[in-house]
Amino acid sequence: MDRMKPFTYDLQALLDRHQRLPHRLVQILREMQAHSAWLSREDLTLVADALHLPLAQVQGVAEFYHFFHTQPVGQYRVLFSDNITDHLLGSEALLHDLCHRLKVEPGQLRADGRVSVTTTSCTGLCDQGPAALINHHQIITRLTPGRIEHLAALIEKQVPPTHWPAEWSRVDDQIRRADVKLGVQPAPGKGIAAAIARGPQAMLDDIKRSKLRGRGGAGYATGTKWQLCRNAPGHTHYVVCNADEGEPGTFKDRVLLSSYADTVFEGMTIAAWVVGSRQGLMYLRGEYRYLLEPLQAVLQRRREQGLLGHGIQGQTGFDFDIEIHVGAGAYVCGEESALIESLEGKRGTPRIRPPFPVEQGYLGQPTVVNNVETFSAATHIAVHGGAWWAGIGTAQSTGTKIHSVSGDCERPGIYEYPFGTRIGRILEDCGAHNTQAVQVGGPSGVCLSALEFGRRIGFEDVPTAGAFMVFNRTRDLFEVARNFAQFFAHESCGFCTPCRVGTELVVRRMNKLKKGYGSSEDVQVLYELDKLMHGATHCGLGAAACNPLRDTIAKFRPAYERHLTSLHFAPGFDLDAELSQARLATGRDDTGAHLENIP
Amino acid sequence: MSSNRIDALSPGTFTLDGEEVEFGPGDTILQAATRAGHYIPHLCWHPDFHPNGSCRLCTVKVNGRSGAACTVHAASGQEVDSNTDELNAQRKTLLQMLFVEGNHFCPSCEKSGNCLLQATAYQMGMEDPHFEEFYPDRPLDASHPDLLLDLNRCILCGLCVRASAEVDRKNVFAMGGHGVKTHLVVNSASGQLADSALKPGDRAANICPVGALLPKRRGFAIPIGQRKYDHKPVSQQVEEGAP
Numbered sequence: 001m002d003r004m005k006p007f008t009y010d011l012q013a014l015l016d017r018h019q020r021l022p023h024r025l026v027q028i029l030r031e032m033q034a035h036s037a038w039l040s041r042e043d044l045t046l047v048a049d050a051l052h053l054p055l056a057q058v059q060g061v062a063e064f065y066h067f068f069h070t071q072p073v074g075q076y077r078v079l080f081s082d083n084i085t086d087h088l089l090g091s092e093a094l095l096h097d098l099c100h101r102l103k104v105e106p107g108q109l110r111a112d113g114r115v116s117v118t119t120t121s122c123t124g125l126c127d128q129g130p131a132a133l134i135n136h137h138q139i140i141t142r143l144t145p146g147r148i149e150h151l152a153a154l155i156e157k158q159v160p161p162t163h164w165p166a167e168w169s170r171v172d173d174q175i176r177r178a179d180v181k182l183g184v185q186p187a188p189g190k191g192i193a194a195a196i197a198r199g200p201q202a203m204l205d206d207i208k209r210s211k212l213r214g215r216g217g218a219g220y221a222t223g224t225k226w227q228l229c230r231n232a233p234g235h236t237h238y239v240v241c242n243a244d245e246g247e248p249g250t251f252k253d254r255v256l257l258s259s260y261a262d263t264v265f266e267g268m269t270i271a272a273w274v275v276g277s278r279q280g281l282m283y284l285r286g287e288y289r290y291l292l293e294p295l296q297a298v299l300q301r302r303r304e305q306g307l308l309g310h311g312i313q314g315q316t317g318f319d320f321d322i323e324i325h326v327g328a329g330a331y332v333c334g335e336e337s338a339l340i341e342s343l344e345g346k347r348g349t350p351r352i353r354p355p356f357p358v359e360q361g362y363l364g365q366p367t368v369v370n371n372v373e374t375f376s377a378a379t380h381i382a383v384h385g386g387a388w389w390a391g392i393g394t395a396q397s398t399g400t401k402i403h404s405v406s407g408d409c410e411r412p413g414i415y416e417y418p419f420g421t422r423i424g425r426i427l428e429d430c431g432a433h434n435t436q437a438v439q440v441g442g443p444s445g446v447c448l449s450a451l452e453f454g455r456r457i458g459f460e461d462v463p464t465a466g467a468f469m470v471f472n473r474t475r476d477l478f479e480v481a482r483n484f485a486q487f488f489a490h491e492s493c494g495f496c497t498p499c500r501v502g503t504e505l506v507v508r509r510m511n512k513l514k515k516g517y518g519s520s521e522d523v524q525v526l527y528e529l530d531k532l533m534h535g536a537t538h539c540g541l542g543a544a545a546c547n548p549l550r551d552t553i554a555k556f557r558p559a560y561e562r563h564l565t566s567l568h569f570a571p572g573f574d575l576d577a578e579l580s581q582a583r584l585a586t587g588r589d590d591t592g593a594h595l596e597n598i599p
Numbered sequence: 600m601s602s603n604r605i606d607a608l609s610p611g612t613f614t615l616d617g618e619e620v621e622f623g624p625g626d627t628i629l630q631a632a633t634r635a636g637h638y639i640p641h642l643c644w645h646p647d648f649h650p651n652g653s654c655r656l657c658t659v660k661v662n663g664r665s666g667a668a669c670t671v672h673a674a675s676g677q678e679v680d681s682n683t684d685e686l687n688a689q690r691k692t693l694l695q696m697l698f699v700e701g702n703h704f705c706p707s708c709e710k711s712g713n714c715l716l717q718a719t720a721y722q723m724g725m726e727d728p729h730f731e732e733f734y735p736d737r738p739l740d741a742s743h744p745d746l747l748l749d750l751n752r753c754i755l756c757g758l759c760v761r762a763s764a765e766v767d768r769k770n771v772f773a774m775g776g777h778g779v780k781t782h783l784v785v786n787s788a789s790g791q792l793a794d795s796a797l798k799p800g801d802r803a804a805n806i807c808p809v810g811a812l813l814p815k816r817r818g819f820a821i822p823i824g825q826r827k828y829d830h831k832p833v834s835q836q837v838e839e840g841a842p
Contacts, residue, residue: 045788056773056786063775063784330777346775351671352652492757494781496653501696504779505730525730532692535665536655 009035015050021053023363025061025345029068030286030328033138037077038069064347064493066120066329067136067286074109074116076155080143081131083122083248084483085406085469091130094148095119102153115155121331121487122248123287126406126469127174127413134161135327137289140168169290173255174413177429179400180392181260181376182416188262189307191382195270196315198382204230204274209386211398215336216242216371217441217465218540222378225368228358230275231362232366237277239268239320240362240369242339244285246331248487249443249467252402253372255414257284257291261298261374267320267375269307270382271368272320280322281362283339286329295324331491332541336369337361338493349495350539373402373466393419397458405430407470415468423462424453432470437477437556442467443484444544447477447551477556478563481548482510488545499542502533506546513563523553523560611675613638616682622673629657629668632681638834639681640690640719642697642808643756644669648765651757656690656696656719699730700779702737702751703809707790710810710817713828716754717809718833733779740785742793745815746804753783753811763803769796771803784809 014031018024028047030394033039039062048055062068080086080095095106099117104110107118125131128141138161140147147168154164175182188452195203208223229237241264245253256264268280284292299322302308312318329349331340337351340362361367370378377399381389390398397419406412410431417426427435438448440457441464448455448462455462471480489503506529509522530546537543553560583593591597612619615632622631632639633646643654652668660680668681680686697703697716705711740748755774760783763771775784787794797804799814806833807813823829827836 054770054773054786055788056770056775056784059784059790060773060775064777066777331692347777352650354672490777492778494776494778497693497696499653500755500779500781504733505696508731528692532689532725536658536689537695538652538655538667 008309011046015047020050021345022053023344025051025053026059026065026328026342027345028324028577029062030056030326032070037075037135038071038073041070044070045507060481061345061347064330065286065327066490068328071107072113075158076115076161077135078115078117078155078477079120079123079133079136079199080117080485081121081123081125081129081133082119082483083126083129084480085126085249086130087479087483088407088471088475089130091143094130094143094145096102097145098152100150102155114158120329121246122250122286122489124245124254124285124404125171126249126251126404128172129406133287136286138162138164138169139171139287139290140164141171142168153578164325171254171258172413173245173259175255175416176405176411176413177415177417179416179418180380181256181263181373181400181402182414185260185263186266186383187312188302188305191263191266191379192269192273192307192313194382195273196313196318200230200274200276203382204271206386207381210377210381210384210389210464211396212374212377212381212389213397213459214371215373215377215466216400217379217444218465219459219463222370222374225358225370226271226274229366229368232359234365236279236365237275238365238367239271239275239277239280239345240336240339240357240367241268241322241372241375242290242334242336242369243372244283244327244334244339245288245372246285246334246491247404247444247465247467249404249439249442249469250465250482251406252406252414252466254288254291256372256376256402257288257295258401261295262302263376263379264372264387265298265302265372265375266307266382267378269312269320270320270378271370273318275366275368277368278319278321280320281325281343282322283343284324284326285333286327292324299324309431322429330493331487332539335539335541338541339369340367347493349493350541371465379570392457393457394460396460401457401464402466403457403464403468404466405468405470408432408435408472408475409470417457419456419458421455421457423448423455423457426457426468427453427470430470432472434472434474435470436473436475437480439467439469439471439480439548440464442469443487444540445547447548447555448482449555476559476562477552478510478559480515481552482507482514484548485510485545488541492541492545496536496538496542498533498536499538499545502529502537502542503545505529506549513560516563518564520564523564526553529555570574574593611673611676613673613675613679615679620673620679626673627669628659628661628666628671628673628677628679629783631673632668632679633837636837637681638837639668640722640833641669642715642719642754643758645758645761645806648758650759654754654756656693658689658712659686673746687723690719691725692729694720694723694725695727695729697754698725699728699732700735701753702734708752708810709813710752712821712823712829714810714828715808715833718828721828722833737782741815742791743795743797743815744793745799746792746797747813747815748783748785748792749811750815751811752781752809754809755781755783756808758806758808759783759803759812761837762806763797763801766802769803770802771795771797 039041048058109116130143132140212222213219333348338348342348357367403415489507492503494500643651652670659668678706737750760772
């Protein structure tokens, strides 16, 4: 096979650094592509040989992730964040403006191989969008027509992204309301010291006393999870931090990782103390690649402070370290078993469960997987005690929750409240006016109408993974649901029939409605698909994929009906438009040749 | 976290549509039901291989909760509903999804009459595709001297992947792509079947439940009308080891 592009890096050294282990495949492919822009078949063959894997398996992994390319790509790859909040800020017009200036079609590689411009799922910068991701590494926030004009010029002049204005990549925390998790942080090591002083069992008991529940969405009791892992037999145990914050509209983990990483890593270390783990892994979403070096610097400092490594805080036998794996663009990897598959270098397809990760997780060993915010909470609980935490929030939902607020409001950003806070209170605080609806928990969460703003955040009422997207009365809720439908179809892993085909069928129906060819029959089909996908899919992604549809059809039906040509039956195509060809061919244009005149 | 797995280690009984079914250690609901001669519709499951859980046709209600019968472990006292109007309607929809997703033209397919997809569609009373056809552009690989790979008919059941890995130990197949573009890939330098290690006698070459992987030069040896599912519907061939 002819080599199409010269090696500009030492592949053997890269492979050696990963010890040629098959479960490092995703990391190896990521690092290779960072050098070579795309992965040729020869690249894949070299890796397959080095790792003793079938080429088809390596190809299957490379083709699974959105950020891997197995075809040539441009020198500049511009990905516009495609969340509805980016749309509200005008991202679609900016994308087309950039394409026009660069003379390239969206999604196509320009003939000279210079540039491609397309969309990607939410990049977690909704409060400072519209945002774009450059070459799967560098982000640009607050895009404006002026920045687009400048950006086009820099690309034409072949200025490397590292030389672009630094201000473009500025990311602000925008913390608008801080409670315990975003308030004064304990000094590094204080939580670990408290955990060591208690001993593993007593620390576990305190986590259980706190009634802490997972902050990633599912809300499983953290203490129970840790206990199951602690008790599960295995020659080694793993602690995994799920930093794959992929739910559109969610960016609170980005802030925790940017400015509170110590507390997060400390929570992982406390979990390791409880379950008896020596190795921790953080799965950082590919969109947050720019955070890798800062996070590694924090890890290095913690090693130097004796908070990671051998004999942590002088405790003989307490050995624990953390490694960061970077994802490659796959929302489904936020599901814990898919995340573990990805950590093992495989396609991010959710596993059959049971067995659950606490018994057989990473490399078949007992594994605790918790969200970034959950680990942060664990540190605060270690310092202040489980009873203190249980006193905040409500009986079933203890402690605080961090919300990522974006959309139609004056002060988008990060808001931390105790559980039990009214939706209306958050809307007042963020300066939302004339609000039509709020999408809480992202597309897989719930869409609340104004009638429901008295409801409260909590597992017993409105559970959330942290997204809070506000839509005022000028917005078309049908378009919001259509954006979410496209997101789920884009992110379906393709494993099970109902999600793979169902998400695509939903998009086709929504697009048909959008074009004005829909009928009430199509709305009925959407209902049926929703019902099927709630009961028949392999994992939660498919089950949740129709949630926005279900809510918006039920609560905002006029938004759909406005798009119907008839509330009753309407054909899937325009018959009179079809007849126009016949009129043209026969030269007829009399009254009898037009559909509307036929009785 | 399941509390039922201890039960699965020791034999017992559950009820399937009201009938008592015995299960052995480690059995899934589908394994136990099949052994007892009960039919639960399925496409990606085969008694000789680990379950995949991808086609979702075997979705049943276990104590009122949905689960794939091929992956849920049997436990004493479970009440399993399978042959209900609701679940069969769901199965029909899943079959319609599989039909519109690929390019399935039964009248011209050599597998017709021996095809598990077709037989199951008949069984579930599927009379039309219901949804719009996708008409995907999928390749046909005729490079192999003895075997034909027509991805137009592939339903992504993964049986050839498992057979090649677990029985033949050749890893000839894997899954590629994602979402609606998920597709089978062949393990060879060229990606062509001819350059792979696949031989006509391999288990992987003889496991395809549909007409995606077929032997060459064996056309209509048994006439239409006299084939496997022409004699008896799929639900009445459980004991004979269908598929």
